[in-house]
Amino acid sequence: MDFFRGVTGLYFALGVLASALVLEAMMPWRRGVKISPARWVRNASMSFYSFILLGLLPLLSAYGAAMIAEARGLGVFNQMTAPLWVTALAAIIAFDLTAYGVHRSLHKWYFLWRTHRTHHGDAHIDATTSLRFHPFEALVRAIIDLPVVFLLGLPEEAIVVNFVVLTVVNTFTHTNIALAPSVERVLSRILVTPHIHRLHHSAAPEHLDTNLGTIFSLWDRLFATFTPSDRLRENEVFGIEGPEAITPDSFANLALDPFRKPDHAAIPKPEPRDARP
Numbered sequence: 001m002d003f004f005r006g007v008t009g010l011y012f013a014l015g016v017l018a019s020a021l022v023l024e025a026m027m028p029w030r031r032g033v034k035i036s037p038a039r040w041v042r043n044a045s046m047s048f049y050s051f052i053l054l055g056l057l058p059l060l061s062a063y064g065a066a067m068i069a070e071a072r073g074l075g076v077f078n079q080m081t082a083p084l085w086v087t088a089l090a091a092i093i094a095f096d097l098t099a100y101g102v103h104r105s106l107h108k109w110y111f112l113w114r115t116h117r118t119h120h121g122d123a124h125i126d127a128t129t130s131l132r133f134h135p136f137e138a139l140v141r142a143i144i145d146l147p148v149v150f151l152l153g154l155p156e157e158a159i160v161v162n163f164v165v166l167t168v169v170n171t172f173t174h175t176n177i178a179l180a181p182s183v184e185r186v187l188s189r190i191l192v193t194p195h196i197h198r199l200h201h202s203a204a205p206e207h208l209d210t211n212l213g214t215i216f217s218l219w220d221r222l223f224a225t226f227t228p229s230d231r232l233r234e235n236e237v238f239g240i241e242g243p244e245a246i247t248p249d250s251f252a253n254l255a256l257d258p259f260r261k262p263d264h265a266a267i268p269k270p271e272p273r274d275a276r277p
């Protein structure tokens, strides 16, 4: 399978992004948002950075790890013969649970938050927000995924299927669209919908540490970090306010953001219950 050799993966990701932009134009949730090509380029540049960084470190990628695990007979699935749907499903579930844990850590520890703040700094949420990850965060996620590959002995094909699913879901959950209320209700029982993830991007600190899931909403329900999508307000403010805000939202500031520690630096947290009016 040569999905990751050449540029097939890149073409696929661009196709998904283009489809999401068409969907946004057809069924927008927030209407009348002015398109900002500069913001789109800024967001895309972060993905490009990560692509180069991880491209230079192929042994840090899950795909590279899968090749090593197979060659050395490491992990559960390298001890048996299993169909692709089984290994792919195992990969999707294991990586999604891992991603939940990593995301929770990114919001818990300040040194990790500094790599994730770039993603949350976007004041508008659309498909291009799914491209706005700092390379340091991509590196953290790539490193944490490695033991999963070695423990399960995931084959390269399962890594490709996970990449395809993750690309579609990550783009979809950031897309500025509204699902029909009945679809939203059913889908959000199992999966992360755009409304659910949009709440996670709210500037309101009480929502910031909730809805941390990427594909399945199950983890948030299981670990009590779930906020239902009907809490989303039409005038919801997105991004980060206060000293943690990235101002101005320029390419240089995004690239250097992990090195910034403002005075009174702290991950935005809700006020304690008894301090609220």
Ligand SMILES: [Zn+2]
Residues within 6 Å of the ligand: 103, 107, 116, 120, 200
């Ligand atoms: Zn987050």
